[in-house]
Amino acid sequence: MAELFFDSVWLRPPSRKRTGQPTLDRDQIVRAAMELLDADGPAGLSMRRLGTRLGAGATSLYWHVANKDDLLELAIDEVLGEIYVPEPGDTGWRIALSVMANGMRSAILRHPWVIGLLGTKPTLGPNAMRMGERSVALLTAAGFTGMEVSHVSAMIHAHALGSATTEAAVATATKRAGRTFAEMADELEPILERLSADNPRYDTWRKENVVIAEPEKMWHDSFVFGLERLLDGLEAWLAAGKPA
Amino acid sequence: MAELFFDSVWLRPPSRKRTGQPTLDRDQIVRAAMELLDADGPAGLSMRRLGTRLGAGATSLYWHVANKDDLLELAIDEVLGEIYVPEPGDTGWRIALSVMANGMRSAILRHPWVIGLLGTKPTLGPNAMRMGERSVALLTAAGFTGMEVSHVSAMIHAHALGSATTEAAVATATKRAGRTFAEMADELEPILERLSADNPRYDTWRKENVVIAEPEKMWHDSFVFGLERLLDGLEAWLAAGKPA
DNA sequence: CGAATCACTCGAACAGCGTACGAGGGAAGC
DNA sequence: GCTTCCCTCGTACGCTGTTCGAGTGATTCG
Numbered sequence: 001m002a003e004l005f006f007d008s009v010w011l012r013p014p015s016r017k018r019t020g021q022p023t024l025d026r027d028q029i030v031r032a033a034m035e036l037l038d039a040d041g042p043a044g045l046s047m048r049r050l051g052t053r054l055g056a057g058a059t060s061l062y063w064h065v066a067n068k069d070d071l072l073e074l075a076i077d078e079v080l081g082e083i084y085v086p087e088p089g090d091t092g093w094r095i096a097l098s099v100m101a102n103g104m105r106s107a108i109l110r111h112p113w114v115i116g117l118l119g120t121k122p123t124l125g126p127n128a129m130r131m132g133e134r135s136v137a138l139l140t141a142a143g144f145t146g147m148e149v150s151h152v153s154a155m156i157h158a159h160a161l162g163s164a165t166t167e168a169a170v171a172t173a174t175k176r177a178g179r180t181f182a183e184m185a186d187e188l189e190p191i192l193e194r195l196s197a198d199n200p201r202y203d204t205w206r207k208e209n210v211v212i213a214e215p216e217k218m219w220h221d222s223f224v225f226g227l228e229r230l231l232d233g234l235e236a237w238l239a240a241g242k243p244a
Numbered sequence: 245m246a247e248l249f250f251d252s253v254w255l256r257p258p259s260r261k262r263t264g265q266p267t268l269d270r271d272q273i274v275r276a277a278m279e280l281l282d283a284d285g286p287a288g289l290s291m292r293r294l295g296t297r298l299g300a301g302a303t304s305l306y307w308h309v310a311n312k313d314d315l316l317e318l319a320i321d322e323v324l325g326e327i328y329v330p331e332p333g334d335t336g337w338r339i340a341l342s343v344m345a346n347g348m349r350s351a352i353l354r355h356p357w358v359i360g361l362l363g364t365k366p367t368l369g370p371n372a373m374r375m376g377e378r379s380v381a382l383l384t385a386a387g388f389t390g391m392e393v394s395h396v397s398a399m400i401h402a403h404a405l406g407s408a409t410t411e412a413a414v415a416t417a418t419k420r421a422g423r424t425f426a427e428m429a430d431e432l433e434p435i436l437e438r439l440s441a442d443n444p445r446y447d448t449w450r451k452e453n454v455v456i457a458e459p460e461k462m463w464h465d466s467f468v469f470g471l472e473r474l475l476d477g478l479e480a481w482l483a484a485g486k487p488a
Numbered sequence: 489c490g491a492a493t494c495a496c497t498c499g500a501a502c503a504g505c506g507t508a509c510g511a512g513g514g515a516a517g518c
Numbered sequence: 519g520c521t522t523c524c525c526t527c528g529t530a531c532g533c534t535g536t537t538c539g540a541g542t543g544a545t546t547c548g
Contacts (some may be wrong), residue, residue, distance in 0.1 A: 158406020
């Protein structure tokens with residue numbers, strides 16, 4: 001194995017053998033780590049906590065996983081594995097992209113801790129590759145060519161990730177405070193009111209559009225609106241024979 | 245001050261007085277923190293390191309800043325402060341949104357550590373508010389109404405953040421490895437080759453479109469392509485009188 | 489069948505982290 | 519001159535990721 005320029009679980013050979021009686025194993029470690037992350041966010045995962053949860057010593061984990069970074073990389077790919085990407089024949093490309101985007105958004109919202117990890121190193125795991133394979137198939141079948149394929153793929157990723165990030169920020173804040181969205185909004189109201197002089201146009205818009213009734217629906221609406229406009233733009237681009 | 249449901253620097257009164265000789269001060273702490281973050285990422289910022297850099301004891305910082313979380317919140321808003329959002333009269337809405345999106349992308353790429361922070365709590369700082377104010381002005385002037393305003397704003401944010409995230413992931417990985425993009429690509433090549441059987445369609449696409457020549461340009465092209473398609477979609481929506 | 493090998497577990501220890509606390513200094517106001 | 523208040527900081531606590539080396543028990547080999 002040649003010397004590697006940068007480090008990643010995926011670029012190392014898998015652990016060599018598999019014998020003996022039931023002990024710790026990589027998959028179960030990753031699963032447990034995800035449970036901790038889902039429950040308490042990044043701060044909820046420590047090697048010691050993970051160890052005791054598995055009925056093992058903290059340092060035993062290091063036999064199966066090189067370090068915490070590797071473990072997180074494995075967890076990221078596991079999240080990507082939850083995203084379904086249709087095959088080209090299944091539906092039209094518009095619906096297919098919509099399915100992929102929705103799946104991505106849901107997966108990120110189920111595991112919001114990935115957001116902070118996606119910006120730190122490229123995803124190279126098997127599930128990431130599978131997504132790449134499917135995306136290429138989907139988009140070439142749709143009529144995109146050359147670098148357009150990766151551009152469009154990046155657009156969808158960006159929309160899903162970006163939308164989920166804003167939503168996750170509010171969700172984690174309310175969860176941490178142990179309150180509902182409506183309570184948070186009520187709490188925030190007087191503070192925004194006090195700032196209204198500095199932000200007059202935002203303030204009037206806000207007062208005409210307060211919709212704290214169904215926050216989940218609001219986030220979803222926002223996501224869908226953006227996705228549809230984005231797909232409209234892509235459709236127009238294809239229809240116009242890629243003008244620019 | 246009433247009991248607060250969730251915690252944020254912006255919801256607390258500012259420190260009360262300002263006397264005496266030149267000592268530590270909040271702005272300079274935040275600036276120094278950003279320098280550490282820019283240089284070495286999230287891991288580069290510790291209270292002790294920040295203290296010594298400012299020629300002070302680590303715990304002195306706690307007089308000016310409640311805790312590390314607060315400090316990060318202040319830093320986030322400082323990043324948002326670097327983003328220029330045009331006033332409605334300045335140009336057409338399409339160009340204005342383009343300026344905002346580009347500014348946002350650049351700011352995030354200058355300070356990629358924000359990516360991991362944006363998903364953790366809502367941004368409430370003065371610069372965030374200023375962006376909100378300007379965005380609303382811009383979009384209402386463009387003809388968007390009601391919740392469309394926030395939807396469109398969210399779209400732009402999502403695109404800038406999402407694009408920057410992917411780019412930052414590769415950038416930090418190459419930086420950490422101390423190599424160039426081209427070297428990383430060469431390194432990765434044989435590994436991708438080995439996986440080609442599992443991802444045939446991705447592989448053929450990849451081989452027909454290898455463009456490692458100017459990575460910076462590639463990222464920017466990708467960002468611009470997506471932004472233009474997205475603005476096309478919005479323009480069509482406005483032109484069609486908001487069909488759905 | 490005994491010995492050697494190998495996969496695996498784990499306690500102890502180290503350096504570093506965020507931060508609570510309380511003692512202290514030194515200018516400002518009475 | 520004394521009190522008050524802003525501000526600094528050394529110490530200490532409990533936590534973190536990770537290294538190291540000793541230990542265990544099943545498998546394999548001679």
